[in-house]
């Protein structure tokens with residue numbers, strides 16, 4: 001039996017550990033805090049799961065495969081992790097990300113609707129459509145309970161034989177296993193400086209109090225603005241997240257107090273796009289960080305000096321949804337059934353940073 005140590009129980013590490021255990025590997029999962037802790041990228045309350053990725057079909061297909069696994073996990077465990085509300089993309093122009101996504105969704109057989117601004121108005125209790133060109137609606141997309149889903153992956157992995165250990169593993173520890181997967185999220189560059197170019201960039205998200213009419217409304221992305229969020233989910237309120245470039249942060253020591261300045265930015269957006277929320281109170285929020293590659297493609301590659309070590313990360317603000325399908329891809333590569341994609345390689349990145357809203361910073 002092959003053995004693996006996976007370092008980091010965020011969604012990437014927990015999914016990889018579980019997948020390897022399902023395939024009969026002897027797996028240890030090491031986590032410095034707890035799986036899905038709120039300092040990790042996977043520890044947020046909610047994350048959008050969408051298939052649209054512009055013209056990049058690889059991620060469209062990955063997200064669809066992940067959706068199937070998430071829904072199976074929800075059914076098998078009886079734990080609600082998926083809200084089937086769809087995701088609406090507010091297109092400000094004719095030839096943007098939304099239009100590029102249509103061809104890719106079609107090629108991958110993903111259902112979508114292309115709505116006129118007038119037809120989109122009924123999607124929310126209040127929606128300003130005057131400046132919209134169209135709305136791309138993905139009815140099979142959803143909003144995930146991210147922290148809960150990450151913890152569920154880790155728990156389900158344990159049920160399937162993964163040993164969860166607590167502590168911080170570093171490269172100087174040389175973990176003993178046939179294969180070591182460093183899935184350290186925003187901590188990856190600390191341990192592998194020079195090998196991984198990641199920007200660890202602060203993001204604040206806000207929840208605004210709503211009435212029940214906002215339940216069941218689609219998640220939303222405004223790619224060009226850039227904002228994203230969702231309606232009322234599980235009593236949290238409506239999420240509005242400004243996706244503006246954020247300051248570099250240390251994920252261990254950052255005090256996670258919401259920025260008043262960004263609250264105003266979120267409120268101004270709410271007042272513009274969802275006028276009924278203009279005076280809604282802030283009822284919660286979170287401060288988290290992205291681990292951004294320059295081109296928003298993930299990182300998955302072999303360490304150049306340690307044959308048996310692999311580096312996995314660079315979720316770049318859009319990794320969550322893909323977790324369990326990424327675990328399958330990683331396991332396929334470890335077992336020699338697939339090759340890592342060249343666009344996940346270590347080293348400098350250049351090219352279009354287009355896989356999520358506001359990809360700069």
Ligand SMILES: Cc1cc2nc3c(=O)[nH]c(=O)nc-3n(C[C@H](O)[C@H](O)[C@H](O)COP(=O)(O)OP(=O)(O)OC[C@H]3O[C@@H](n4cnc5c(N)ncnc54)[C@H](O)[C@@H]3O)c2cc1C
Pocket residue numbers: 007008009010011012013030031032033034035036037039040041042043044046047048049167168169170183184185186187188203204205288289290312313314315316317318319320321322
């Ligand atoms: C505000 C925000 C909004 C987002 N929105 C979306 C969205 O809508 N949809 C989407 O798909 N994605 C979204 N993302 C991105 C997504 O959440 C991340 O890409 C994903 O969660 C990253 O998972 P990860 O496992 O790579 O990293 P993490 O979740 O950060 O996990 C890394 C784990 O490793 C542990 N660790 C690190 N170093 C060590 C060590 N040396 N030893 C032991 N343990 C260690 C950490 O404690 C942590 O638990 C968003 C991210 C943020 C911050």
